[in-house]
Amino acid sequence: MTDQVIDVTDLRRVYGGGFEAVRGISFSVGRGELFALLGTNGAGKTSTVELLEGLAAPAAGRVRVLGHDPYTERAAVRPRIGVMLQEGGFPAELTVAETARMWAGCTSGARPVAEALEIVGIAKRSGVRVKQLSGGEKRRLDLAMALLGRPEVLFLDEPTTGLDAEGRRETWELVRQLRDNGTTVLLTTHYLEEAEELAERLAILHEGRIAAEGRVADVVAAQPSHISFELPDGYFVGDLPPLAELGVSGHETVGRRVQLRTDELQRAATGLLLWARDARVELGSLDVRTATLEEAFLRIAKEAQDGTDEGPAGRRTEKEMAV
Numbered sequence: 001m002t003d004q005v006i007d008v009t010d011l012r013r014v015y016g017g018g019f020e021a022v023r024g025i026s027f028s029v030g031r032g033e034l035f036a037l038l039g040t041n042g043a044g045k046t047s048t049v050e051l052l053e054g055l056a057a058p059a060a061g062r063v064r065v066l067g068h069d070p071y072t073e074r075a076a077v078r079p080r081i082g083v084m085l086q087e088g089g090f091p092a093e094l095t096v097a098e099t100a101r102m103w104a105g106c107t108s109g110a111r112p113v114a115e116a117l118e119i120v121g122i123a124k125r126s127g128v129r130v131k132q133l134s135g136g137e138k139r140r141l142d143l144a145m146a147l148l149g150r151p152e153v154l155f156l157d158e159p160t161t162g163l164d165a166e167g168r169r170e171t172w173e174l175v176r177q178l179r180d181n182g183t184t185v186l187l188t189t190h191y192l193e194e195a196e197e198l199a200e201r202l203a204i205l206h207e208g209r210i211a212a213e214g215r216v217a218d219v220v221a222a223q224p225s226h227i228s229f230e231l232p233d234g235y236f237v238g239d240l241p242p243l244a245e246l247g248v249s250g251h252e253t254v255g256r257r258v259q260l261r262t263d264e265l266q267r268a269a270t271g272l273l274l275w276a277r278d279a280r281v282e283l284g285s286l287d288v289r290t291a292t293l294e295e296a297f298l299r300i301a302k303e304a305q306d307g308t309d310e311g312p313a314g315r316r317t318e319k320e321m322a323v
C-alpha cells in the first residue's frame with residue numbers, strides 16, 4: 001500500500017457570502033513525492049493549501065495530512081509540516097539571524113539556525129536586516145524558516161517568485177534534494193517550467209475544480225506534438241502526402257513555414273521524412289517536438305473555461321454553490 005501523506009476527498013471551501021472557491025476536489029500525495037497544484041489566478045490553489053495547512057475548516061469533504069485532520073488535530077500535524085508562505089512578513093528591523101532565532105524559538109525540534117540559513121545559501125547575510133534583503137533573499141529566508149523544523153511535509157507557495165534565473169535553479173536543486181531525502185512537497189507555482197522540472201504528478205485547478213490530474217509526463221503526452229518546417233520555393237502544403245494519412249490532426253501555414261499537429265508523432269514524422277527523401281525536398285529549419293507543460297496547461301485551462309462558459313450545464317448554480 002502506498003503511504004499517502006496528503007489525502008483529500010471531495011473537498012469544498014466556501015467563503016462568507018457563499019462564494020465556493022473549492023468545489024469538490026480529490027487527490028492524494030504519497031510519501032517523498034513532489035505534487036504541484038497549478039491553476040490560473042483565482043483557481044483556488046491558496047484556498048486549498050490553507051485547508052491542508054489546517055488554517056481553516058472545509059465546508060465539506062475530508063483532508064488528512066500524515067493521517068490527521070490538520071484543522072481539528074492541528075497540534076499533531078503542525079510540528080511535522082513546514083510552510084513557506086507567499087509573503088513571510090518577518091519584522092523588517094530584525095536581522096536574518098535574529099529572525100531565524102525568533103522562529104526557531106517557536107519551532108519544536110528546530111535544526112540549528114546557522115544550518116537552516118546555510119542550506120538556502122543565505123548564511124553570509126546573517127547580520128543584515130530583513131528590510132535590506134533583496135526580494136530573492138527574502139524568499140530564501142522564507143524557505144529557511146519553513147525548513148527549520150525538519151518538516152516531513154513541505155508546503156511551497158510560489159517559492160521562486162522574485163528570484164533571478166540562477167536563484168530559481170538553485171532553489172530547484174535544493175527542493176530536489178529535500179524530496180530525494182524523503183520530504184513530501186506540495187508546490188503551487190505559476191512557473192510551469194518549475195512544475196515540469198520538479199513535480200512527478202500535478203493537478204490543474206480551474207474555478208475550484210480539478211480540470212486535469214496525473215503524472216506530468218502523461219498530462220503533457222495527452223497534448224498534440226508539433227512538427228514545423230519550411231518548404232522550399234515552389235512547394236505548397238498541398239504537395240505533401242494527405243495529412244490525415246500521416247496522422248496529422250491540424251496544420252497552419254505562415255508564408256513558407258508549415259506547422260503540423262499530431263497525436264502520432266512517430267508516424268507523422270516518418271511519413272513526412274520519407275516523402276521529403278523520395279521527393280528530394282529539403283525541409284528547412286525542421287523542428288519535431290512534444291508539447292510542453294505550458295501548452296498543456298493553456299489548452300486544459302481553455303477547455304475548462306469553454307466548459308464553464310456553456311451555461312447552467314457547465315457552471316454551478318447559486319443553489320449548488322450554497323453548500
Ligand SMILES: Nc1ncnc2c1ncn2[C@@H]1O[C@H](COP(=O)(O)OP(=O)(O)OP(=O)(O)O)[C@@H](O)[C@H]1O
Binds near residue numbers: 021046
Ligand atoms: N477571504 C476570501 N473571501 C472571499 N473570497 C475569497 C477569499 N479569498 C479568496 N477568495 C476567492 O476565492 C477564489 C480562489 O482564490 P485563491 O486565492 O484560492 O486562488 P489562487 O488559485 O490561489 O489564486 P492566485 O494564483 O491568484 O494566488 C478567488 O475567486 C478569490 O477571489
